Amino acid sequence: MPRTVKHILCVLPVIAAFAVLPAVYENHLLLFNFMIFMMLAQGMNLIYGFTGYLPFGYVGFFGAGAYGFALTVVHLHAHPLLALLAGALAALALGVTLSPLFRLSGAYFSIANLGAALAVYQVVSNPNLESITKGPYGVSLNGVFDPTFAYTTTLAILAATFGVIVYVRNSHFGMALQAIREDSISAAMAGINVVRERIVAWLLSALIAGLAGGAFAWYVSVFYPETVFSGEFTIFAIVFSLFGGNGTVLGPILGVTVLYGIYNGVGISTPQYFQLIYGALIMLLVLFLPNGLASLLRQWGIDVP
Amino acid sequence: MFVYSLLAGLLFGLYFSLIGLGLNLVFGVMRIVNLAHGDFLMLGAFVAYWLFTLFSINPVPSVFISFAIFAVVGIPLYYLLVPRLLRGKDPEMLSFILFFGLSQVIEAVATISFGTSERSIPGGELGQAMASVESFFLGTAVDNGPVEIFGQTFPAAWIVSGFASGLAVLFVYLYLYRTRIGYLTRAVMVNREEALATGINVHRVSAIAFGVGLGLAALSGVFAPFMLGSITPAMGVDVTVTSFAVIVIGSLGRPLGTVLGGLIYGVSYMLMQSYYSSWANLLPYVLLVAILLVRPSGLLGRQVRRA
Numbered sequence: 001m002p003r004t005v006k007h008i009l010c011v012l013p014v015i016a017a018f019a020v021l022p023a024v025y026e027n028h029l030l031l032f033n034f035m036i037f038m039m040l041a042q043g044m045n046l047i048y049g050f051t052g053y054l055p056f057g058y059v060g061f062f063g064a065g066a067y068g069f070a071l072t073v074v075h076l077h078a079h080p081l082l083a084l085l086a087g088a089l090a091a092l093a094l095g096v097t098l099s100p101l102f103r104l105s106g107a108y109f110s111i112a113n114l115g116a117a118l119a120v121y122q123v124v125s126n127p128n129l130e131s132i133t134k135g136p137y138g139v140s141l142n143g144v145f146d147p148t149f150a151y152t153t154t155l156a157i158l159a160a161t162f163g164v165i166v167y168v169r170n171s172h173f174g175m176a177l178q179a180i181r182e183d184s185i186s187a188a189m190a191g192i193n194v195v196r197e198r199i200v201a202w203l204l205s206a207l208i209a210g211l212a213g214g215a216f217a218w219y220v221s222v223f224y225p226e227t228v229f230s231g232e233f234t235i236f237a238i239v240f241s242l243f244g245g246n247g248t249v250l251g252p253i254l255g256v257t258v259l260y261g262i263y264n265g266v267g268i269s270t271p272q273y274f275q276l277i278y279g280a281l282i283m284l285l286v287l288f289l290p291n292g293l294a295s296l297l298r299q300w301g302i303d304v305p
Numbered sequence: 306m307f308v309y310s311l312l313a314g315l316l317f318g319l320y321f322s323l324i325g326l327g328l329n330l331v332f333g334v335m336r337i338v339n340l341a342h343g344d345f346l347m348l349g350a351f352v353a354y355w356l357f358t359l360f361s362i363n364p365v366p367s368v369f370i371s372f373a374i375f376a377v378v379g380i381p382l383y384y385l386l387v388p389r390l391l392r393g394k395d396p397e398m399l400s401f402i403l404f405f406g407l408s409q410v411i412e413a414v415a416t417i418s419f420g421t422s423e424r425s426i427p428g429g430e431l432g433q434a435m436a437s438v439e440s441f442f443l444g445t446a447v448d449n450g451p452v453e454i455f456g457q458t459f460p461a462a463w464i465v466s467g468f469a470s471g472l473a474v475l476f477v478y479l480y481l482y483r484t485r486i487g488y489l490t491r492a493v494m495v496n497r498e499e500a501l502a503t504g505i506n507v508h509r510v511s512a513i514a515f516g517v518g519l520g521l522a523a524l525s526g527v528f529a530p531f532m533l534g535s536i537t538p539a540m541g542v543d544v545t546v547t548s549f550a551v552i553v554i555g556s557l558g559r560p561l562g563t564v565l566g567g568l569i570y571g572v573s574y575m576l577m578q579s580y581y582s583s584w585a586n587l588l589p590y591v592l593l594v595a596i597l598l599v600r601p602s603g604l605l606g607r608q609v610r611r612a
Contacts, residue, residue, distance in 0.1 A: 112597040119590035279409025286403040
């Protein structure tokens with residue numbers, strides 16, 4: 001059986017689970033959040049796992065997607081699916097604007113990306129732009145509120161995201177990205193167009209986060225700038241993909257299932273304890289398990305797709 | 306208004322240089338990114354706050370106390386985290402995540418212990434300290450109110466903070482350029498491997514630099530209640546981003562370039578506050594991205610681009 005088919009068979013049960021679970025489990029918001037975080041973790045995986053660039057302002061794309069969706073609905077009264085497209089375009093536009101950041105190396109890229117995300121947040125939440133963005137007062141999208149439709153669409157986006165990751169994991173494109181990550185100069189010598197491949201990965205990652213943001217805006221339908229630009233989305237995406245194992249198909253899915261599952265299972269009421277546990281977990285991961293659960297499983301002889 | 310903004314900008318610029326200095330020292334010596342920098346500043350601010358509230362200790366002595374505490378904390382922390390980190394594949398990137406985790410831990414512990422309420426120290430305390438120093442030298446009583454420079458009046462707390470920041474920067478200069486350990490530190494900054502080959506105890510030099518870096522963060526925290534407004538456990542992230550803007554303008558990895566960065570940042574911040582106050586919050590981020598794109602090595606910098 002070719003590897004690609006095997007990988008598709010690995011992610012299909014996850015999609016099936018999200019399709020079936022709403023019928024038997026009534027907390028749909030929780031299921032929805034699981035899907036959102038799986039998308040974000042996979043988007044982070046695509047850019048950090050495969051290219052080695054850590055976008056510390058990843059939430060910028062999520063927020064751009066959410067606001068692209070919301071503003072299209074508010075100002076143009078568009079159909080939600082069209083608005084979702086607008087959200088995706090907003091995230092892509094931000095991605096294109098920020099693509100010059102790839103001229104920077106490692107930490108400089110991360111810092112600049114963080115600065116860019118905060119700048120977008122400051123612009124969106126500025127009271128002077130209230131007539132356009134509703135400023136810091138948030139947007140309300142009662143007109144398009146339709147949780148079932150939004151849930152189904154999100155599931156489709158999730159499936160597409162998994163498809164992209166499986167493709168990247170098994171294609172020439174993904175191999176090229178990993179070659180660039182290991183040594184960009186040698187990769188260029190081997191005939192890989194370093195700049196183009198990186199930008200494509202970056203825009204795909206931005207697209208995933210933008211669609212996730214648009215879907216989030218649609219599903220929750222009332223939100224504030226600080227909700228969709230909250231640094232926690234970036235943190236979650238990094239921690240989940242890091243915990244599961246970057247550069248794999250199943251790693252981020254595993255990370256979200258285990259960590260977000262524990263988080264909701266334990267039901268921590270005080271956010272500070274949660275922050276403390278996550279901070280400590282991040283430190284332990286970096287120091288003792290920088291390649292995540294996947295590397296641990298591989299040591300035990302289990303192949304992680 | 307222009308002269309006022311300019312002078313206030315210079316005072317704040319000195320302070321911003323101090324904020325960035327510790328971060329830049331740590332990056333320069335160890336090539337690791339201390340994302341918890343702002344949180345150490347916050348802790349220093351709380352040391353000053355509690356010393357003042359519980360024992361009525363004036364912030365001026367607290368400067369030395371904060372510095373000493375965190376310089377001493379920094380050395381074991383270095384040995385705990387950094388050597389293991391440097392063995393990894395991509396220490397710069399991993400340090401980013403690691404210190405981010407540390408920043409979350411510090412913020413969480415501080416919130417659990419201190420709560421989320423905003424706290425401050427009355428600005429008159431610094432004025433008081435300045436007035437007593439002045440009257441000591443002049444031999445006459447001096448009042449502790451606002452101070453007039455070039456026809457503009459400024460709170461005494463700003464003057465003291467700016468002056469003390471300048472003094473601290475001077476001490477860092479002396480440490481780096483006039484002591485043996487500073488000489489070794491600069492050797493490690495230029496080339497870690499060669500320094501190791503020459504027989505320099507790189508870990509010892511780095512540990513001290515790390516301690517000094519954290520100490521400087523905590524020290525600048527003492528002035529935070531006067532310069533940055535009230536203090537809360539969550540203030541760290543904003544401070545870290547501001548420090549990055551400052552040191553990127555100057556030059557990453559060159560501690561004294563920070564002074565230039567701080568002054569430029571301070572003056573432009575004050576001008577923004579005076580003329581476009583509603584957009585002033587945007588400044589650090591836009592400046593950060595713009596400088597990184599146009600001149601990633603900073604105004605005084607060496608090459609950082611790769612690929």
